Amino acid sequence: MRGALVIAIAVFLMCVSRVExxxxxxxxxxxxxxxxxxxxxxxxxxxxxRNSGAPEDIALxxxxxxxxxxxxxxxxxxxxxxxxxxxxxxxxxxxxxELVSPPSSGMIVMLFENxxxxxxxxxxxxxxxxxxxxxxxxxxxxxxxxxxTLVIESVGFNERTWLNxxxxxxxxxLRLVERIRPVLAGKYLEYRMTADDAKTLAKPYTYTRYYxxxxxxxxxDVCEE
Amino acid sequence: MKVLIVVVVVLGLMGVxxxxxxxxxxxxxxxxxxxxxxKVRVEGLIGRNAPVAPPPVxxxxxxxxxxxxxxxxxxxxxxxxxxxxxxxxxxxxxxTNRPKDLDGLRPTNEVLAPVINARLQPWAIAKMEATxxxxxxxxxxxxxxxxxxxxxxxxxxxxxDPAKVLLVYTTIETAGVQRVYMKRTHPRNLRPTxxxxxxxxxxxxxxxxxxxxxxxxxxLQSTMQPHTEEARLxxxxxxxxxxxxxxxxxxxxxxxxxxxxxxxxxYYKKEAESMPEVVCNDDLQIWxxxxxxxxxxxxxxxxxxxx
Numbered sequence: 001m002r003g004a005l006v007i008a009i010a011v012f013l014m015c016v017s018r019v020e021x022x023x024x025x026x027x028x029x030x031x032x033x034x035x036x037x038x039x040x041x042x043x044x045x046x047x048x049x050r051n052s053g054a055p056e057d058i059a060l061x062x063x064x065x066x067x068x069x070x071x072x073x074x075x076x077x078x079x080x081x082x083x084x085x086x087x088x089x090x091x092x093x094x095x096x097x098e099l100v101s102p103p104s105s106g107m108i109v110m111l112f113e114n115x116x117x118x119x120x121x122x123x124x125x126x127x128x129x130x131x132x133x134x135x136x137x138x139x140x141x142x143x144x145x146x147x148x149t150l151v152i153e154s155v156g157f158n159e160r161t162w163l164n165x166x167x168x169x170x171x172x173x174l175r176l177v178e179r180i181r182p183v184l185a186g187k188y189l190e191y192r193m194t195a196d197d198a199k200t201l202a203k204p205y206t207y208t209r210y211y212x213x214x215x216x217x218x219x220x221d222v223c224e225e
Numbered sequence: 226m227k228v229l230i231v232v233v234v235v236l237g238l239m240g241v242x243x244x245x246x247x248x249x250x251x252x253x254x255x256x257x258x259x260x261x262x263x264k265v266r267v268e269g270l271i272g273r274n275a276p277v278a279p280p281p282v283x284x285x286x287x288x289x290x291x292x293x294x295x296x297x298x299x300x301x302x303x304x305x306x307x308x309x310x311x312x313x314x315x316x317x318x319x320x321t322n323r324p325k326d327l328d329g330l331r332p333t334n335e336v337l338a339p340v341i342n343a344r345l346q347p348w349a350i351a352k353m354e355a356t357x358x359x360x361x362x363x364x365x366x367x368x369x370x371x372x373x374x375x376x377x378x379x380x381x382x383x384x385x386d387p388a389k390v391l392l393v394y395t396t397i398e399t400a401g402v403q404r405v406y407m408k409r410t411h412p413r414n415l416r417p418t419x420x421x422x423x424x425x426x427x428x429x430x431x432x433x434x435x436x437x438x439x440x441x442x443x444x445l446q447s448t449m450q451p452h453t454e455e456a457r458l459x460x461x462x463x464x465x466x467x468x469x470x471x472x473x474x475x476x477x478x479x480x481x482x483x484x485x486x487x488x489x490x491x492y493y494k495k496e497a498e499s500m501p502e503v504v505c506n507d508d509l510q511i512w513x514x515x516x517x518x519x520x521x522x523x524x525x526x527x528x529x530x531x532x
Contacts, residue, residue, distance in 0.1 A: 033386075081367060081398070082506045102385050104312045107499065109384060111391070116398050116506075122499045136502045160507075220401065220418045222369045 030148050030182050032108070035218045036189055036211035037096045045210055046184060053207030055091050055164035064169065064200035071167030078165065081116045081223035083137045085161030086154060086176055087195050089118050091207055098218045108143060108150070116223035123152050135172055137161060149181040163195065171199035188212055305407070308430040311385050314464065317500040318471050318493035319380035319395075327492060328466050334489040337377060338448040344483045349451050356449040359518075364399050364447065367505035369419040371443025372436065372458060375400030376475055380493055382500040383471065390425060390432065398505045405434050417454050419443060434460040445477065453481040470494055 044050045060068065077084055089095060089112065096113035106126035112118020123141040133140050133156035140156040154176040163170050179192040189211040196204040322332055334340045345353065364370035375381075375394045381403075384391040388408055394400030405425040415422050415438035422438040436458040445452050456479040465472045471493045478486040 080506065083504060100384055100386055100391060102312065102315050103387075105315050105384075105498075109382075109391075109393075111393070111402060115401050119397055119502075119504070120393055120402075124499075137504050138502060217404070217406070220420060222401065222419060223398070224363075224368055 029145050030186070031101075032150060032180065032182065032189065033099050033101050035096065035098045035214045035216065037214055038090075038092070038094065039188075039210045039212055041093070043210075045188060049183065049188075049190070049210055051207075051209050053091075053205070055088050055168075055207070056166060057207075058163055058168060058195070058205045059202040060168055061200055061202050067169055068167045071162075071169070073165065073167050076165060076167070077160070077162060078117065083119045083161065084117045085157065086121065086138065086178070087163055087170075087174075087193060088161065088165075090178070090191060090193055091209060092117075096214075096218060096221075097211070111218070113218050114221040114223075129153075129155055135159070139174070139176070146179075147181075149179050152176075152178040152180070154178075163200075169200060170195075170197050173197050173199045183210075186213065305426050307385070307387075307427055307432075310464070310468070313468055314383055314385050314471075315498065316495045317380060317382050317497045319496050320378065320491055321494045322492075326494060328469070330465065330470060330472070330492045332490050332492055334487070337446055337487075337489060338450070340487050340489070341445055341448075341450045341477075341483075344485050344487055345450060346482055346484060349482045352451045353449050356451075358447075358449055361449065362444070362447065363442070367398050369401060369443070370399045370447075371419045371439065372400070372403060372421060373443060373445045373452070373456075373477065374447060375403075376458075376460075376473070376491065377446065377489075380496070380500075390434075393500060395500060395503050396505050397503075403434075403436070405432075411435075411437060417441070421456075421458070428461075430463055432460075432462040434458075434462065436460075451482060452477075452479045455479050455481045465492075468495065 039045070039051065041051050078088075083089075084092065090097075095118070097118070098111045098113075100109045100111065101107065102109075106124060108123045108125065110121040110123065112120065119138060121138050121141055123143040125143050125145075127142060129140050129142055135156055135158035137158060137160055139154040141152050141154040143150055143152045145151070155174070157170070157172060157174045159170065159172060161170070162168060174195065174197040177194045177196075179190075179194075181190050182188070183190045191209045191211055192206060193209075194204055194206040195201065321327060322335060342350070342353075359365055362370075364374065375396070379395040379400070381395060382391075382393040384393065388406070390405040390407065392403040392405070394402070401420050403420055403423055405423040407425050409424060411422050411424055417438055417440035419440060419442065421436045423434050423436040425432055425434045427433070437456075439452065439454060439456045439458075441451070441453050441456075443452070444450055456477065459476040459478075461474040463472050464470070472490065473493065474488065474490050476486055476488045477483070
């Protein structure tokens, strides 16, 4: 009798662990591929979800603030058809992105409808940041899954992009952490961006955006005179 | 005397072989071929030029594009499967034309300008000749240049995806992204764009891509050959040399700008798994100076015409 009870408990535990394993697997790597567009700042999603924060709200260190005062905003990369960098681009109104993850590639590629300002990003899921990075406009991004959240860490930026339209500059110490997860049954992405730069930011800054999954294809948005 | 005899014999043999060749049709004699070969060599030695003529149209099966309709695309989905090594296609490929890097592969029509020029319709030639190659070239100021020029320079990131294939071109600001949709037809009432609308299907291990819906702002090459919204690009893409290269056979058609289609083959060597960052607008100073110089030249030209 006792033996039967033990076997029954063991079978029960195996079933439970199997279900947990299955659900855990499902939660570990949701399919984020698709086309998404940031929602309007006036829009509130079910559950009170809405965009919060903006690159213009960052707190700068005194020397960085003084530097910003001397910046000519007419030279804003946004007015020059230049890349804006992930920190500004992902907060920008009406930004439209496409996430692609080819089978067995170990990477997620993020493409932007606006190719001039957004460019494209490769996020490697199977490696750390490379040694000897040459500073780049979009830095170097690696990602990992924490449950159903894709966490992207980016470093290795050059100093060409601005942090906001007021002319806030960043240094080569800029480090971005993005946390992306599907919400509301996968109809939206919750996107949290945190910027940290000990040389220019008084403290790390985080904003949140919600991206709606679109049934349409991504279009062609180019920089033309 | 001996020399005269030799000349007469040779001439006689040439005459006989020519006659035999004429009557034998395709089955020419070895002697005829030898004499013909000698004739070509002698002409080459004395510098006699062949008459100028437009290059022949290369007939290739890619000029026959299988167009899907809504019914056939559903019917053929089961057959339209990628090859088993499809996942390995991913990577960054750079165009190469140096023989030592090509492992015996041979691009065709490497210099495209004369090939296109020989087919341009009169209005298109006039437009090309009236064009200012710098002021009118959007590529010079890092603005879009369209797909045609992107096919003949640089490289691309090839991203295979079950529902679509992406070719992200190196100079993304000018060449953009070509999205090849594998499970639909061309939309009706296409809005013309720089890169048009691409659909694709598999013919064995070859990906066939059909693109229409181009705007008429771009040029076929940096040498400023125009095209119209009727332009069509067909790409036949396959892996060669154990996957070290992608071979792309291009066919360009435009019934309003070209008298006939032209083709060219390019090879792209797989260099890395991801594409390096190349920002065209990296140096604003150069960009501005270039643009200002070109625009000033254009204004000066306009003033001269006006005055």
